[in-house]
Amino acid sequence: MPVNPYLTFNGNCREVVEYYADVFGTEKPQVMTFGDAPPNPEYPLPEEAKPLVMHTNITVCGTNIMFSDVFPGMPFQTGNNISLAIVYDNSDEMKFYFEKLKADGTVRMELQETFWSKLYGSVVDKFGMEWQFNYASCEVGK
Numbered sequence: 001m002p003v004n005p006y007l008t009f010n011g012n013c014r015e016v017v018e019y020y021a022d023v024f025g026t027e028k029p030q031v032m033t034f035g036d037a038p039p040n041p042e043y044p045l046p047e048e049a050k051p052l053v054m055h056t057n058i059t060v061c062g063t064n065i066m067f068s069d070v071f072p073g074m075p076f077q078t079g080n081n082i083s084l085a086i087v088y089d090n091s092d093e094m095k096f097y098f099e100k101l102k103a104d105g106t107v108r109m110e111l112q113e114t115f116w117s118k119l120y121g122s123v124v125d126k127f128g129m130e131w132q133f134n135y136a137s138c139e140v141g142k
Contacts, residue, residue: 001088004057006066006132008081013053013069024060031056034071038115048072055116083122083130091119094133101125 009016017029035050052069059065066085070076088094098111104126111121111133119135 001086001090001093002064004064004066004085004087006068006083006085008076008083009053009067009069010076010078010081011052011069013056013067017053017056017058017067020060020065021058024058026058026060029056029058029067032116034069046072083132085132085134087134087136089136091135094119094135098123098131098133101131 007016014031017031021027021029031053032055033050034045034052034054037045037054039045049072052071053067055066055068057064057066064087070081086094086097095111098121101123106124108122108124108130109120111119114120117135120133122130122132124130
């Protein structure tokens with residue numbers, strides 16, 4: 001069960017990940033934008049969100065590093081723009097860890113099925129660290 005760093009940027013994620021891909025000689029990253037997500041009439045997507053990066057990743061020295069832009073209107077502070085992502089194929093263990101972290105933490109998104117994952121959720125633990133849980137592979141294009 002890998003734990004992956006997840007870096008968040010304020011509108012310049014594509015530039016950042018392409019720069020890191022060039023520096024470390026990785027393949028050009030595949031990018032999923034917020035505009036690529038299936039539309040939801042209950043939550044219309046603002047135009048300024050559509051070109052922003054919802055998710056991308058590269059592998060640097062054997063470590064999968066994931067990236068995204070913050071959604072318009074969400075808080076952003078350089079230096080606090082990292083979370084840890086658990087990408088795993090055991091939903092029972094994921095639920096167990098999520099429940100333990102949530103007991104003294106704050107849930108950002110309950111564990112649930114999404115269009116990109118059978119099970120996804122996000123919780124900020126009692127120390128302020130965000131943990132994302134994603135069933136199996138969350139790589140773009142898989």
